[in-house]
Amino acid sequence: MKSFLKMALLSTALLMPAVAQAQEVVTWWDFLGGGDGVRMKALLEKFNAEHAGKIEIQATTLEWGTPFYTKVQTSAAIGEGPDVMTYHLSRLPLGVSSGALSEITTDELTAAGLSGADFAESNWKAAQVDGKQYAVPFDIHSVVLYYNKDKLAAAGLIGDNGLPTGLDGVDNFKAALQKLKDGGSEYGISIHSAAGDSQWRIFYSLLGQQDGQFLDADGNFLSGDNLDKAVKATSVVADWVKDGLAPAATEYPASIALFTGGKAPLHINGVWEVPTMTDLSAKGELGFEWGAIALPTFFDHPATWADSHAFAIPNRVGNEVSAEKRAAVLQVIAWMNKNSLAWADAGHIPAYSPVRDSEEFKTKQPNATYSILADTAVFDPSSVLAGVASPVYDAAGNYLMPAVNGEIDPQSAMEQMRDDLQGQVE
Known part of the structure; x- marks a missing residue:
């Protein structure tokens, strides 16, 4: 009998380490395609290799935009879905209002080695709804000004520091565009004038530079003098097209081709096109030296539209993520941020300040040059109607885009945009 007990105790002792070290499997959803998808896959593989036997991420990539967010909402409501997922901060209000997202507590963040002090203030605040944390930012992606250094130098628009100069101010910028066109370019600048989302990003930047509020604290769109500021912002781009x-x-695609083909020395686009320019240049297919800087200051102070890819935890009804699983998820989120230097190769600015402030990041160009956007970013209004693939973006396509193209005057366009969106909340 004693021999039997000794063997039983020995067997139990041998089994205990295996139980204590049981691997936690984390189900992951993202919407990352193209270059973003390739870079994220590399990060996922690196994480799994470093955490073998402890945590394994099993990842699935779904369709970007409305299909992704619809699937997240429906799956959370029936207790299914992932343990962690990528999420645009601009979509948080809708996710919270639908009950699809789980609050992340300060204690959980602290246990994972994260805090709000590790992120730019506006970026961290954009990850909250009503003062509660529902996501952790991973990057800051914004629009920037791409430039053909050769043509700007010929026009006297490159300063002693090798960067564009003389572009601040509405009148100065327009004069520079005219000078570039007079120098033989088809256009001074290329923009996606047939894309409402692209026009929203420029518009919201110029509105922010005037301290304009698209949505005020009382839930009113373009109230008071904000309408006048919106008209001014719209008129800037409309005047470029008109002239x-x-x-x-x-x-x-055609807008990008104008820049890469040398027909427009300036181009406004998202940081996500940095890999495109880098690859074309490396292949010798660009034909000129290029760079990218933060948007010029057209009005009172620097400000640029921004959003963030972030990480969120679904609120799975009746099948909540366990405490152990949540701890593993927070470890995943913290690791991704602390290893986000590679993510910058996609043009993004790391949200995690220690990485953004590192010497390694400062060698990444042009990212390091426009990384000041972390401090001047203006995020989309906190509203269920705002964010990517939202009614606000639809309204930009219906009113802002026609105004830019001269089909509606800016005043009427902004009034119609205001009334349309206000009608959706009343």
Whole structure:
């Protein structure tokens, strides 16, 4: 009998380490395709290799935009879905209002080695709804000004520091566009004038530079003098198109082609096109030296539209993520941020300040040059109607885009945009 007990105790002792070290499997959803998808896959593989036997991420990539967020909402409501997922901060209000997202507590963040002090203030605040944390930012992605250094130098628009100069101010910028066009370019600047989301990003930047509020604290769109500021922001781009300095009714690919083909020395686009320019340049297919900087200051102070890819935990009804699983998820989130230097290769700015402030990041160009956007970013209004693939973006396509192309005057466009959105909340 004693021999039997000794063997039983020995067997139990041998089994205990295996139980204590049981691998936690984390189910992951993202919407990352193209270069973003390739880079995220590399990070996932690196994480799994470093955490073998402890945590394994099992990842699935779903369709970007409305299909992704619809699936998140429906799956959370029936207790299914992932343990962690990528999420745009601009979509948080809708996710919270639908009950699809779980609050992340300060204690959980602290246990994972994260805090709000590790992120730019506006970026961290954009991850909250009503003062509660529902996501952790991973990057800051914004629009920037791409430039053809050769043509700007010929026009005297490159300063002693090798960067564009003389572009601040509405009148100065327009004069620079005219000078570039007069120098032989088809346009001074290329923009996606047939893309409502692209026009929203420029518009919201110029509105922010005037301290304009698209949505006030009382839930009113373009109230008071905010309407006048919106008209001014819209008129800036409309004037470029009207005077032939920017192309009218131009789709996304065609706008990029104008810049890469040397027909427009300036181009406004998201940081996500940095890999495109880098690859073309490396292949010798660009034909000129290029760079990218933060948008010029057209009005009172620097400000640029921004959003963030972030990490969120679904609120799975009746099948909540366990405490152990949540701890593993927070470890995943913290690791991703602390290893986000590689993510910057996609053009993004790391949200995690220690990485953004590192010497390694400062060698990444042009990212390091426009990384000041972390301090001047203006995030989309906190509203269930705002964010990517939202009614606000639809309204930009219906009113802002036609105004830019001269089909509606800016005043009427902004009034109609205001009334349309206000009607959706009343």
